[in-house]
Amino acid sequence: MATRAIVFAHLISGCFAVKIDTTDTLSTSITTDTLTDTLTDTLPTTITTPTTIEPTDTGPTTIEPTDTLPTTITTPTTIDPTDTDATITDPTFTTIFTDPTVTSVTVTVTTEPPSDCGNGLVEDGEECDDGNSSDTDECPTTCKTAVCGDGFVRAGVEVCDDKLNDNSYEGCAPGCSALGPRCGDNVLQADEGELCDDGNQTAGDGCNACLTENLPGECGQAVALPQPGRNVASQVEEVECDLDLPVEGQWSRFVGSAGKRMPTAAPPQFSCGTHAPGWLNGSEPAPADGVVAREVCFHWEDETCHFKVPIAVQNCGPFIMYRLPTPPTCALRYCGVD
Template identity: 25%
Template sequence: MKVSLGMLFLCVVVIQLLCVDAVFRRRRRRRRRSCPVVNCVWSNWQAWSACSVTCGNAGTQTRTRGVETSASGGGSACSGSATDSRSCSGQAIINCSWNTWQGWSPCSVSCGSGGTQTRTRCVETAEYCGGTTCSEPSEQQRSCSGYSPVNCVWGDWQEWTACSVTCGSGGTQTRTRCVETSEYCGGTTCSEPSEQQRSCSGESINCVWGDWQEWSSCSVTCGNGTQTRIRIVMTPESCGGMTCNGLSEQQKTCENQNNCVCSQGCMRGTASSGSCVDCPFPYTGSCCEQLIDDNPCTAHIDVNQPWRSINYVADAGNLICYTGLIDYWYRFTGAGGGEMPTECVKTGRCSVLKPIWLFGNHPSPQEGIVTRKVCTSESTNGDDNCCTDTRTINIKKCNGYYVYKLFQPPNCNEGFCAGKEVPCSQGKHSSNGYTPNCMHNPPVNPISPTLETSLGDTEYICRFNVQHYSNMSYTVKWYAEGDNRNSFAFSAVHGNSVTLGTQQLRSVFGSGITLITCTLAAEYINTDGTAMSEPSVVSKSNAVAMNLPSNGSKK
């Protein structure tokens, strides 16, 4: 039997494969005998799923678990199911419920009938899980009516105005009225006029005196004196009326023999034969015990105390206690000002803890002596506690100033205020050293200018070597034999020289030799060119002889 080479090759290959498989089998058996036995282990159950129904009780829930450790080495597999289930229920049945009704809306018409009003309500709880719905309406309506017709009503007539002329005829007066109730809902309107006029005439008014006031006390307590009384014009004349005739003041003599001997000695003045002489102002009487009762515009005490200004602010350590006032007439003459303030003053002003200010206006000259209220202030802001205590004083308007009949305040921490001025700030001054007319001190005296001639003595040049500033001006003046020629004054804001020609000199000088000089002064100026300070001391140049032709005319 012949065997081909192909068959022989195939047999060899099969035998080799069988040998290799036997070797692999032996190796697997050896490996099995060396691995440990591991049983399958379940993981923990997961959370239950949501119920499969939202309403009712026929739902289910499930949960799952997985293999945490797989079986190996011949170990046992995991027994049981990887899923679990249980029955569950959804939510209970919820019926729909209404909220309460809202308020009725305004009537749809403002006048008359035929209107409607509506109100609404909202669902408070919606139905759920097959509950009953809210089937009733959510809106209601009802009929309504607006306002009844209201007729226009006029108010009362106002008073007639003053006549348009104060003297003579041809004037008019008017009066007006206003609508008290306007028409509404078709009511009748106010068609009558709201203004009326009538003719009138001015009337002449005669002057009327007031009653005489009481006689004053006798001017002396011992011997012969005088008493006075006054009256004032109550109604001035107008429109050609008669003036007030007669005097506004009367005097009569009086005699007083009581207390002609000073029982307590001479407290003021000089003792002489049981009485007092040379009484200090404003005292009089045999014992200098009385105050002079005369026109307060001339008989008053001057108070020159600038710290009474409302702009003097004192701290607790610099407050002033002044106790030198008496019940008499005073005039404030201090540089701080001469009028009492008429608005609330803060505490600590006027150099006192509790300032006293005037509650009311100052009088006119025609009012004569008036009585006004004064307030003691304890205000810290100018609004509150402005008048914690009140008293009265007398005031009179004199020629350009006021006089006040004051009193000594009962407490040392109180004081009268006057004026609002303060001392000029450093580097400024005024005639009295106080505002409002403060000016800067004058500049330092400039160096002396130099006078020279040019162009054959036809021009005279005043030269000055100064530094120019925007807030400073220099003034040059010319002199002939010491005589100032103001017509040739120059304010040289720029430049360092001023020239004067012979033709100008001829207009003021005659022939002959004349000595010419120039002067230089400096002053501070504002941006508009007005003076900010007084001029400095004048610096004078050298003198130059001027020889004018004989035909020069002197004017």
């Protein structure tokens, strides 16, 4: 009887099964055929890489597979040098600055007004909200109730408000009710750098801007720098910057609580109401020297001359004046000393 074997091939999920009729005699020689799994997997032709899009991005949301994305995005913490509410308080607090002033600094920054300040509704974090942009009424644009010392002059209520209101020269009296002593009040304040005070600003009458008109060169045109915080010995903690000095080429002189002249030795960092205090790197000229070239250094990162700018200096006799350029960055400030 002929040997008979029936072989069934069946693909089950990629597996090969053989069924043999057990009633027949199995041949001693089996030829194994190679079977090809013809099952075709269906794969997506496009691989999409999830991408995080910043809310402010306006560009396309698709990124090419060949694009290389950074794995870490570092956002620097920047202190706005024009923020007059920044206050130096604790030297152990560290804040990272962007170049060229990357370092540690101690500051307390006043919280910005709520984003909905000005909508006319008093909401969380607001003391008032009158829905307007006026800083001279009972509710300025900070949405905090107006008070003496907030830096805003309330119309019909306050005469002045310089935030200090300590009756300093060219400042404001306590209570914001009157101006402090100043040039033009018809009172000679020699300690504040006045050479005369005839109560007016009329040129040609022998006294102009509280300076006699017989001074040499441009001495009679020097602008006063009276800010108390400029003094090296000042305890004023507001962080200031001299980017808002008078226009380039303007002569300036220190008066009153700001001091009489620039220091000729480096003040400590964070003095003079700033981060990097400026000082005169050179000797003061004599009146007979006329205008001389000098250099101002700014003390920063433990380098007494980390930044420097060229200036002009003239000894006018009763005072010394300086032609001060805009500093290279913030927060840098020109300092005074008694």
